[in-house]
Amino acid sequence: MLVDLVLPAVLTVIMFSLGLGLTGDDFARVAKAPRAFGLGAVNQVILLPVVGFLVATLFGLPPELAAGTMILALCPGGVMSNVATRMAGGSVPLSVSLTAVISLVSIVTLPVLTALSVRHFMGSEAPEVDVTALGVTMFLLTAVPVGLGMLLTRLAPAATVRITPWMHRITTVLFAVLILLALAANWGLFLANIGTLGPALVVMTAVLLAIGVLSSRAAGLGPKEVTTVAIESGIQNGTLGIAVGGIIAGVTTGLPPLTLPTAIYSVTAWALVIPFITWRRRATA
Numbered sequence: 001m002l003v004d005l006v007l008p009a010v011l012t013v014i015m016f017s018l019g020l021g022l023t024g025d026d027f028a029r030v031a032k033a034p035r036a037f038g039l040g041a042v043n044q045v046i047l048l049p050v051v052g053f054l055v056a057t058l059f060g061l062p063p064e065l066a067a068g069t070m071i072l073a074l075c076p077g078g079v080m081s082n083v084a085t086r087m088a089g090g091s092v093p094l095s096v097s098l099t100a101v102i103s104l105v106s107i108v109t110l111p112v113l114t115a116l117s118v119r120h121f122m123g124s125e126a127p128e129v130d131v132t133a134l135g136v137t138m139f140l141l142t143a144v145p146v147g148l149g150m151l152l153t154r155l156a157p158a159a160t161v162r163i164t165p166w167m168h169r170i171t172t173v174l175f176a177v178l179i180l181l182a183l184a185a186n187w188g189l190f191l192a193n194i195g196t197l198g199p200a201l202v203v204m205t206a207v208l209l210a211i212g213v214l215s216s217r218a219a220g221l222g223p224k225e226v227t228t229v230a231i232e233s234g235i236q237n238g239t240l241g242i243a244v245g246g247i248i249a250g251v252t253t254g255l256p257p258l259t260l261p262t263a264i265y266s267v268t269a270w271a272l273v274i275p276f277i278t279w280r281r282r283a284t285a
């Protein structure tokens with residue numbers, strides 16, 4: 001029931017909240033700031049999976065956890081990356097544009113690369129991944145609710161302004177509950193692997209934040225854009241990662257080991273992101 005009903009419902013609510021306040025102008029900004037957007041897109045779509053693969057391989061993670069780490073690395077940014085960007089004084093329009101566009105791109109990239117990753121790390125033990133079915137499911141759980149949020153914004157802008165802060169609070173609580181459930185369902189596996197998996201995920205986050213900063217500076221971006229690209233490179237959609245892991249594992253109750261890396265990452269990432277936000281807030285002041 002958890003994977004069949006609760007996870008899709010939570011992801012739908014979170015993606016709907018992303019669509020609230022999003023307009024066609026946000027997508028138009030891609031053309032107005034192609035360098036910043038293009039760099040953020042390359043970091044998310046190409047460099048992030050490469051870093052995830054290297055971390056899973058170099059740290060020698062067990063097959064299921066390595067595959068789960070790749071699922072996480074293939075996820076786009078989420079609502080939390082937009083919140084972190086706002087807190088750090090970055091460019092919120094750029095953050096929202098990257099999150100929205102890469103979420104749509106991931107409908108194609110995530111199922112294909114997830115199938116390859118699961119097969120690579122788990123070998124004969126890998127569950128069968130129906131790429132087409134997973135792509136359709138992702139479309140229904142991500143693109144459709146984002147579109148509905150945008151439609152509500154267009155039809156009832158005043159109501160959208162009133163409910164958006166509440167939706168952000170609700171999604172934060174739902175996300176926290178999901179993380180706790182994932183950890184509780186895999187507590188034994190968590191204790192057995194936290195010594196390896198925890199440092200691996202911390203290193204992955206640190207490398208991605210550093211890549212975001214260094215690549216943005218090399219591209220000559222301003223402080224706000226540097227902050228945004230780094231955060232979008234380092235924060236992934238944890239809810240989507242948990243949902244995909246559950247769908248691939250084919251369980252209907254509880255949360256499988258494939259979701260554990262995302263659950264742990266969703267805690268460890270903020271140990272680095274919060275100090276990063278503090279630093280970047282001073283840099284963009």
